[in-house]
Amino acid sequence: MILTIKPFKLKQQSVIPGFGITMGIALLYLTLLVLIPISMVFINSSSLGLSNFIDIVTSERVAASLKVSFGTSFFAAAINTVFGLLIAWVLERYTFPGKKLMDGLIDLPFALPTAVAGISLTTLYAQNGWIGRFFEPLGIRISYTPLGITIALIFISFPFVVRTVQPVLQGIDTEVEEAAACLGASRFQTFTKIVIPELFPALITGFALSFARALGEYGSVVFISGNMPMKTEITPLLIRTKLEQYDYAGGTAVAAVMLIISFVMLLLINFFQWWISNRHNRS
Template sequence: MNAATLPLPTLRWRRPLPGFGLSLGLGLAWLSLVVLLPLAALTIKAAGLGAEGWLRAIQDPRVQASLKLSFSAAFFAAVFASVVGALVAWVIVRYRFPGRRLLDALVDLPFALPTAVAGIALTAIYSANGWVGRWLEPMGLKIAYAPAGIVIALIFIGLPFAVRTVQPVLEALGREQEEAAASLGASRFTTLRRVVLPELLPALLTGFSLAFARGLGEYGSVIFIAGNLPYKTEIAPLLITIRLEEYDYNGAIAIAALLLAASFVCLLAINAIPSLFAHERRERGRD
């Protein structure tokens, strides 16, 4: 038997990471230490309050005012961020112009910028002596130290979520369907309503959910521009800090648990939206 007829050694493909069991164990260990254990501790503490403790904490008018402000501001900011984010994503994907790459990079700026810096900058712009506020306040439009300033701060931190969820869908969509609709005589509005929006709707809802969940727990960019007036511009995350400083741990736990539950519902919605739309498309295909 010569060298040419010798069987080649069997090469075993090796994964760059260790086996499934070890990788899964390490991943779950770190996830438990960083995420699951703190959330479990908060859930256990909240469950230990009992119905009476919950009612006592939630029926406080100051708590109700802060929760109402946080939820309403996060909702309106998420709606606005979803609409504007879709427009920004459309411009970045569909057009080529000088500064396009810079605009694409600026979308991620709120992710990299410390939220406290963003809050200070927004306050400097929209305060009574700021660049924009000095022109708006004489007309009766108060932004800084008002609910409107809170909404603007939440739009600032929520806009990247809306852009980055819609952008890959637009890139994958291409222009073939739009050109086909135009060749069949469809108007621009009909093409937008019947062709583009149905494809973007899951991404729009996902971006809205992400922006809403982020807005509920936002702290740094809001406290500077809000003014933090009880019953008027005091957000729920700030009230948690105040309750802790007052040694009212039950009150802080109750507010934190409500925000956690709302964020968990948003997380479930984010994961359920693609499945629901995929199921609907399958049903339409069968029909």
């Protein structure tokens, strides 16, 4: 018997021709569009000095705006995750008249200018608006409150969950669910034991995208929030206010804090998604 020894290759050949060139272009593109603009935020804010930087970012007004922005964005993303799954399920598992129209309406917030969305929502949910006037006698105010901000953020960010979950639902074989039903599993057991584990990574991704989109929203929120400092003022508006007052260092300091908190939260979400995916694959 003759043994053949394959030559040892120090570098594994890529299946994509020109990997080195494409990787270089990709890194250059990310550097120009992401890394350099982000680094300028920290460079501009560094001119304040550490003590002034801490005084600005720990001020009561900045803390209140961060609380409003992150709180409303989190609740909006959580609500979108639940109802986005429901809408994606209806679109993928059922056939009904107007299905194509409903599917097309999902992307409407992408095309609609955010200022138009803000004006429309304010008109609807104001005290004398078509919807707000029914809540006013009950003592519930929607416009110019965090509730109104949350509604605006739900509107502009819900397509992310739907479009993230839909392809995964398409890939789930319905025969697996039918087999579970034949083995005696109830609909609830099939949904929680088979469907949800498959959809969970996509739901986490949709939540992260919806949260990130809502966190940076400005145009639709400024109309319905009322922009009251310490109450309904969002962080992007506070940053713009500082820039309009020519306080560029203070504005970039607030932006740097918001950027750091957002990055940490998205990193934790991605780590949680990775952990869930590995756990599901091992099981």
